[in-house]
Amino acid sequence: MAPRPRKPGSKDLPPNLYRKTDKRNGVIYYTYRDPVSNRMFGLGSDKAKAIEEAVAANMTLQKFSPTLAVRMAPEPTVKDRTFCEWIDEYRHVLVERELSSSTMRTVHYILIRLVAVFGDKGMRSITTMDVADYLTGFVKAGKGQMAKGMRSQLKDIFMEAMARGWVDSNPVEATRAAKVKVKRQRLSLELWKATYEEAKHPWLKRAMELAILTGQRREDILSFVFKDEVDGYLQVVQAKTGARLRISTSLTLECVGLNLGEVIRRCRDRVISKNLIHHHRTVARAKAGTPLMPDTVSKEFAAARDRAAAKLKLDLGDSPPSFHEQRSLAARLHEEEGRDPQRLLGHRTAKMTDVYLDSRGSEWIDVA
Structure with missing residues (x-):
């Protein structure tokens, strides 16, 4: 019976040599199948070297027809590195x-x-x-x-x-990915406004204003400096992804009555600082004008949020919305006002933006 024709992607390879592409990162690696024992041998990702070894192995098979005794011999031990x-x-x-x-x-x-x-x-x-x-x-x-x-x-x-040829197969591929149910609640506009009113520190109000307007991450907001404002734009280089954004200072969010240029001007006060968000007075080891620590901002936001929730008589459950949830709220509010949330958040794919646009049942759906 004639052998089964090879797949188009393997036609340029010698017999018994196969290629496989890692769909995640596009790396191509090669394996050799021993036609006698059907064992698979990993040859790494170097195509030329894999072809050379496969040709040599095929020539050996042609010269020596294995006897029953050879076929019954135990497989040689391969060094298993840790x-x-x-x-x-x-x-x-x-x-x-x-x-x-x-x-x-x-x-x-x-x-x-x-x-x-x-x-x-x-x-x-x-x-x-x-x-x-x-x-x-x-x-x-x-x-x-x-x-x-x-x-x-x-x-x-x-x-x-x-x-790299260290293993012949991936034992993780056959496992099932855990189903993850997101527990953290979304931040509603109502709770955001109430939290803003409960914010005791001027720097927390400025940080919340920048978060709801720009939709950027906590670390990026705290790293904003005044020289980032260039020719009517706030220039942002996201620390997590490296995405480079230019957000117009004329950006306005009507639902909260905030304008980016005006908020940046509010950040300038009597304290000399290069950072938009900074300490307004010296407290312990934190000197006036120095930037805020991320944990400090998160803790003060949480405290203001809890006070606001108590006044609104809201049960936030075991996973209340964090400072980061302003990023999701910003995406939803800007989309409602006709702006592209994907460009604002700096996402490469719309699929990731859709995750942030999901309110997780925290908002009412209006039906005409």
Whole structure:
């Protein structure tokens, strides 16, 4: 019987050599199938080297027809290097990706936790059951989001190891991603206005004004400096993604009666500072004019939010809206006034913007 025709993508490869593309990052890696034992051997991502080794293996098969004794012989032992050894190599891969400093810190802590669990195990000996049991522990503890993040990182770790020939398969692919139900409530316009009224510090009011107008993240807002205002635009370089935005200072949000240019002018006070959001007086080690710490802003926002909720007699549950939820509220308010929220938030895809536009049932739906 004639052999089955090869797929179009493998026609330029010698017999028994196959290519596979990682859909996540586009990396192509090669594997060789021993036609005698049907065993698969990872050859990494170097095409020329993979072809060379496959041709050599095919020639060996042609010269030596395996006898029954040879076929029955035990498979040779392949050195199984440890997970910890591969992580040392994997860190170099991460450096080549030129990730942001905040992302690198997050990945660094994830790798520490993974090494504590899988560090001494051989890469080839880690099974799908090992990974599934580890991830299930997070799910049972109610940490579905963490389980999802750990699975994503483990999948990438083994995918890169597969491309380098350390393993022949990815044990993470067969596991199921945890279903994550977002618990944190959205911030409504009503609660935002009430929280704004309860804000005791001028810098908190300015921070909230900038958050609702620009839709930027907390860290970016606190890093705004006056020289970022250039030719009628507020220039923003997002720390998380590197996205570069120019937001017109004429931007106005009618529902709250705020104009960006006016808010920037309000940030100029009697205290000399380069930062828009700064301490207005010296408190303990924080000198007047110095920028605010992110945690300080979040705690003061939470305190004002709780006072506002008490006055409105609102039950915010176990996961009340945080300072970051102003980013979602800004997206929804600007969309209602006819602006493109995706451009404002600096998202690369509309799918991510849709996540922020979802009110999660916190707003009424008007029916004519």
